[in-house]
Structure formats: C-alpha cells, structure tokens
Amino acid sequence: MSYDILAHYIKIGGTVFFTGFFTLAIIYALWPKNKSRFDNAAQLPLEGDDRPKV
Structure with missing residues (x-):
C-alpha cells in the first residue's frame, strides 16, 4: 500500500x-x-445587570 492510497x-x-x-x-x-x-440560553445576555458590584 503506497502513501497515495493511504x-x-x-x-x-x-x-x-x-x-x-x-x-x-x-x-x-x-x-x-x-x-x-436554547431559548433560555438566547435570553441570558439580555437578563440581569452587567454593572460591576461595588
């Protein structure tokens, strides 16, 4: 078996x-x-507050 066939x-x-x-x-x-x-995962970026907690 040659390289080309392999x-x-x-x-x-x-x-x-x-x-x-x-x-x-x-x-x-x-x-x-x-x-x-997948519907729940699609809504994750729109939920909650993205501001850092101080």
Whole structure:
C-alpha cells in the first residue's frame, strides 16, 4: 500500500467523519426537546445587570 492510497483513504474517512459529526450537531440543535434550553440560553445576555458590584 503506497502513501497515495493511504492518504486517499484517510481523506475519505475524515470527510465521512466530519460530515456525520456536522449532521449530528444540526439534528441536536433542531431537536424539539432542546428548544426551551436554547431559548433560555438566547435570553441570558439580555437578563440581569452587567454593572460591576461595588
């Protein structure tokens, strides 16, 4: 097995791995059960007082 063939298989494996990881991340973000969690996280910057406590 030459370096070129091995590099080709590693490139294909990496592409499949990262495509699968990206797909799982999108599914997780769009899963209906997680909607309330993400809505709460989106409101965090707007809540509370950002002034330092003296």
